[in-house]
Amino acid sequence: MNLTLFDLDHTLLPIDSDYAWGQFTIEIGWTDPVEFARKNDAFYAQYQAGTLDVHDYVRFAIDAVRRQGATNSIAAHARFMRDVVQKNLKPEALALVAQHQRAGDEVLVVTATNEFVTRPIADVFGVKELIAVQLERGPDGWFNGEIRGVPSFRGGKVTRMEQWLAARQLGWADVDSTFYSDSINDLPLLEKVRHPIATNPDDRLRPLASERGWRILDLFSKS
Template sequence: MTSTTNDQRPRLALFDLDHTLLPLDSDYEWGQFTARKGLVHSAAFAQRNAEFFEQYRAGTLDLNEYMLFATEAMRKLGPEASHAAHQMFMAEVIEPAITAQALALIAKHRDAGDTIAIVTATNEFVTTPIAKALQIEHLLAVNLARDSSGWYSGHIDGVPTSREGKVTRMAQWLAARNWDWDTVHTTFYSDSMNDIALLERVNVPVATNPDATLRQLAAQRGWAILDLFPHA
């Protein structure tokens, strides 16, 4: 059951994933993992992966170019080997990084009856098992197009959940449930200025483990600031 405010609006708790619920970037770490395991040409891949990560942090990332790069390993491996590799990735990288603080925050919203969703700029292949590990039912991630064989093509399907696209995808998600922004009460947790569009759209923006720019903006605007874990 979804809890409500006095005006009976359903309450939604929305979370960015990387550096918000996790103290790492799952997209970047997946790339590094594939390099370490020899699933891609390691040295050149790791260098390019780092370059793309810096572009993301700077807000200059070409998401279409990046997605072709980021899906290279899984496209070459195919479904069975890719899923096996991801299981290793979860065990070696993601599960040890899930903190008690993050789980407690999710549990607080779950116990309150809030509808919980992850809204992330990382692709669905990387993030679907992570959402399951966090026991979060709803995931809005970058959807990946599929080729004639039914496996990922390396291209983006639809509007990516990145920057302003997060607002667009959330509006679509709400509409599919016969909701809109005015009929729900929304809280959104994020670490990054890349998410400023959605932070400005929700009822309660929470700068979570924020970068320096977002921390300053949140202080200026009187937004809540939450540090779930120390910055690396």
């Protein structure tokens, strides 16, 4: 099996979808602009620095969705897709995914952003298989702010991929694996696959990829 994995934010999208969703909740009046922006910026800086506590972040990031409930949240996400995501879909990224799909590869999006934000985005790319941060649901059937299972963050991406492979009675040796990512946070999975591709790499990944002789792909300019 040819297995092609894509990170999402800053790899297929020139934005961070999780951060952008947070900014969108400010715009639609769901969150206090000053306090939310302060916390969101702090968490984003921790992510870039590789020091993020993903459980703390998800509780914060999903809080407005938890409070608003399913109906309001789903409607708001549809607006987010129209007003934010659609404007940031790059033809180069869409073409790259389609190229692998036409070649018959098994294509997955593997992201540290939660499933609520990312499932509709993966759908736009035509990718059925999504590994994202899974969210627990409370007695009312809606998200309660906690993570379900292993978060697909840093080394957790390797764990989740191994779970995905095992469910299909496969291991790494059974697949010709490729992973596109921009982030040093994805180093564990980049080191695990057969073909790591540093895509729009951040300032720490680029020199490492160059040193190791990994392919570097500047797919588009990041915003």
